[in-house]
Amino acid sequence: MTAQTLYDKLWQQHVVREEEDGTALLYIDRHLVHEVTSPQAFEGLRLAQRTPWRVGSVLAVADHNVPTVDRDQGIADPISRLQVETLDRNCAAFGITEFAMADPRAGIVHVIGPEQGATLPGMTVVCGDSHTSTHGAFAALAFGIGTSEVEHVLATQCLVAKKSLAMQVIVDGVLQRGVTAKDIALAVIGEIGTAGGTGYAIEFAGGAISALSMEGRMTLCNMAIEAGARAGMVAVDETTIDYLKGRPYAPQGALWARAVAQWRQLVSDRGACFDHVVRLDAARIKPQVTWGTSPEMVASVDGRVPDPAMEADPVKREGMERALRYMGLSANAPISGIAVDKVFIGSCTNSRIEDLRAAAAVVRGKRVAEGVKLALVVPGSGLVKRQAEAEGLDRVFADAGFEWRQPGCSMCLAMNADRLEPGERCASTSNRNFEGRQGPGGRTHLVSPAMAAAAAIAGHFVDVREWCGA
Amino acid sequence: MMEAFTMLEGLVVPLDRANVDTDAIIPKQFLKSIQRAGFGPNLFDEWRYLDHGEPGMDPATRVVNPDFVLNQPRYQGARILLARENFGCGSSREHAPWALADYGFRAIIAPSFADIFYNNCLKNGLLPIVLEASQVDDLFKAAGGEPGYRLAVDLAQQVVRTPEGRCLGFAIDAFRKYCLLNGYDDIGLTLRHVADIKVFEERRREAMPWLF
Ligand code: SF4
Numbered sequence: 001m002t003a004q005t006l007y008d009k010l011w012q013q014h015v016v017r018e019e020e021d022g023t024a025l026l027y028i029d030r031h032l033v034h035e036v037t038s039p040q041a042f043e044g045l046r047l048a049q050r051t052p053w054r055v056g057s058v059l060a061v062a063d064h065n066v067p068t069v070d071r072d073q074g075i076a077d078p079i080s081r082l083q084v085e086t087l088d089r090n091c092a093a094f095g096i097t098e099f100a101m102a103d104p105r106a107g108i109v110h111v112i113g114p115e116q117g118a119t120l121p122g123m124t125v126v127c128g129d130s131h132t133s134t135h136g137a138f139a140a141l142a143f144g145i146g147t148s149e150v151e152h153v154l155a156t157q158c159l160v161a162k163k164s165l166a167m168q169v170i171v172d173g174v175l176q177r178g179v180t181a182k183d184i185a186l187a188v189i190g191e192i193g194t195a196g197g198t199g200y201a202i203e204f205a206g207g208a209i210s211a212l213s214m215e216g217r218m219t220l221c222n223m224a225i226e227a228g229a230r231a232g233m234v235a236v237d238e239t240t241i242d243y244l245k246g247r248p249y250a251p252q253g254a255l256w257a258r259a260v261a262q263w264r265q266l267v268s269d270r271g272a273c274f275d276h277v278v279r280l281d282a283a284r285i286k287p288q289v290t291w292g293t294s295p296e297m298v299a300s301v302d303g304r305v306p307d308p309a310m311e312a313d314p315v316k317r318e319g320m321e322r323a324l325r326y327m328g329l330s331a332n333a334p335i336s337g338i339a340v341d342k343v344f345i346g347s348c349t350n351s352r353i354e355d356l357r358a359a360a361a362v363v364r365g366k367r368v369a370e371g372v373k374l375a376l377v378v379p380g381s382g383l384v385k386r387q388a389e390a391e392g393l394d395r396v397f398a399d400a401g402f403e404w405r406q407p408g409c410s411m412c413l414a415m416n417a418d419r420l421e422p423g424e425r426c427a428s429t430s431n432r433n434f435e436g437r438q439g440p441g442g443r444t445h446l447v448s449p450a451m452a453a454a455a456a457i458a459g460h461f462v463d464v465r466e467w468c469g470a
Numbered sequence: 471m472m473e474a475f476t477m478l479e480g481l482v483v484p485l486d487r488a489n490v491d492t493d494a495i496i497p498k499q500f501l502k503s504i505q506r507a508g509f510g511p512n513l514f515d516e517w518r519y520l521d522h523g524e525p526g527m528d529p530a531t532r533v534v535n536p537d538f539v540l541n542q543p544r545y546q547g548a549r550i551l552l553a554r555e556n557f558g559c560g561s562s563r564e565h566a567p568w569a570l571a572d573y574g575f576r577a578i579i580a581p582s583f584a585d586i587f588y589n590n591c592l593k594n595g596l597l598p599i600v601l602e603a604s605q606v607d608d609l610f611k612a613a614g615g616e617p618g619y620r621l622a623v624d625l626a627q628q629v630v631r632t633p634e635g636r637c638l639g640f641a642i643d644a645f646r647k648y649c650l651l652n653g654y655d656d657i658g659l660t661l662r663h664v665a666d667i668k669v670f671e672e673r674r675r676e677a678m679p680w681l682f
Contacts, residue, residue, distance in 0.1 A: 016670045017663060025663060029672055029681050039504030040568075047507065048657070054671075055681065079502050079525060086504045123681065148505075148564060148593060156660040158667055186508070249678030259680050 001039035003269035005168045007201045008140040008318045010266070012458075014124050016158055025158045030140075033060040033096070033150070033410055034109045036130030036415075042090040042330065052094050053157035059118050060098040061090050063108045064415045067220040068378050068405035071101060080204040080416065094464035114218060117247025119261040121236045125415040126153055130349050131431065133224040136233035137217035138240055139266040141201075143230040164230065165275040167200040168268075171208040173282035180358065181216030182207065182350060182429065182448035184280070185223035190298040192278055196305025197229030200276065203268060206232050208282035214243040215354035222349045223431055226295040235267035260417035261360050287464055289335050290433045290446040292323035299335055301451065301463045307331035311416040326435055327443050328423065330401040336461050338445070342426040343348040343368075343375040343456040344438070346405075347412035350429035350449045351380030353387050359453035360393040363469060368401035369459030375402040402456070427455035472595035474653030478576050478623040480549030484613040487537055488554040492566040492587065495558065500525055501565055509569035514540060545618040552609055553580040558587025567594040577623050579630065581606050585634075592646050593656060597623065599640045600628060625651060 010382040016025040024144045065080035075081035091098035097244040110131055125135040125142035153159055171186055198276040202224050217234045225234025241260055244250045286300035308320040310333060343361050349361035368375045377397050379385035385407055388394055394404045411418040412430040412463055422441025429452050433444040454464045500512050502525055511529040518540055520533040534541055557580040558566060567590045577597040591598045613619045624630040630638040675682050
């Protein structure tokens, strides 16, 4: 048999049937559902008098619209409230497991899936949300789908899809202290661009990836979509297996051993061919800060805002000029001199316990700078929150002047009350710095949790490598 | 199942604008809606009403724009929309065909359609018909003339029949035609492979019981 990539294996294992033109009916193992993209799918199901094919494969949670304060008082905005209540009603009507807002297990859909062990190696995982790529960290084939497809999966347990090309991103070497998975993700996007992964499924490999925790791998796969790839993935190893052991939805007892034996096959075979390979040296990656309105507009913290005048391509130059105008930055300004108004630590990219620990380590015993109006920490789930509180991290943040919130998407996309005001500048651990993403006119700089924490303390971006151990 | 599309005979309303985008078809504030149905009252909201529309408003209390073609008494109950080139451009929102279908349209005739919109229509039982610009011109004149201008769409024959007895042929992908004629949506089609899916699922359940 020819050598297969991890992606080849995952794909092949899920093909129910295939048409001559390569269009395949793909079986879906896990369907994650949230309140924004599901209502019409349930409605469609009802209109067609269909029922979900396999309710046990579905796990639902409301995350986009939920408030991060005073949750016991419900959702103030009636439209947001209705979306959440609709999810509750649909789940109840169809017998789907939902972690309701008051459930301590509730949180961002891409945080709770893995946390519960509901995301397992070898699965196909879909969700009506582009950041579903996160789950690929577990050697799963995971990607976002549209509302019609949500309905399609509910009704048939399958999806009509065509295979992508395979890309391998190899990051070898050892990361410097203070440099994280988020910095790798941003460096990769800076290297290949936001369309660099279009048409590909990306497998991340190499020594620096193996050395990452599951949290780090999730951060990396989460941002594969920002590189244009619908799916990102990492092969199974001991780290994967250790993480899953004992999780509520993970297999137990004799099944565990059987599952693990199968999971160990979920690696790219030696000599497997990729359609494209990109290599990065981990040792050369510095803490990254985006300066523009696309994740590919990124620089190292010790660098400067680029000068559009130096850009030969007129279309790119125009894009850079437009971004700098929106961001209120001038060319050649040092990145570390950029002052921030708000700091957001959270989102499905960076709201897991490891992220909060990294941020707390920077913050401990210090105070948020005068000029910073708001520094938010929003844990990715109720369980992350509980764990952090057990470790006393909430006190560390609160003592430093951070607000410690309840879990949800929060200021990642500002669909609830947490948002930037026009012109405000934010150091954010989220994944999109698009115009208006965190509120109309808001200016987003994407960074790692440690970098965001350091910016909160200093009031401007600083090289967190110099803070380590300080 | 989608409603099967066999013969359609209906009143025609002419919308004489080019490049009608999906934001005009259904403005973005309505995307917060939790339903796929119910977008009809907000179809072309900014043109149909003189006040600003927000989700949840009662259409009966809105200030109707009497000049907009859809609001004219002679076009009430229209099932065929006559449009100009590049209809449905802009974002890929599926809410646009949802709104058109919910309003009651089953077919749209235009010289050209935006690509994604065209496909989204077919997924939702709405037939987009491309005719030559000169033919569309003639239809605009006829539909704007004497009230009560109706057309018959024969999908099986791939023709639009006019009351004057003309037959205007149109092209459509054979597979999509088959789906429409039979009322198969993508889900309906996949469900024809229920046996395959069940066999696959059973094998998977045996091999990997922890996934079930
Ligand atoms: S945290 Fe942000 S990116 Fe992640 S699911 Fe929520 S809104 Fe989407």
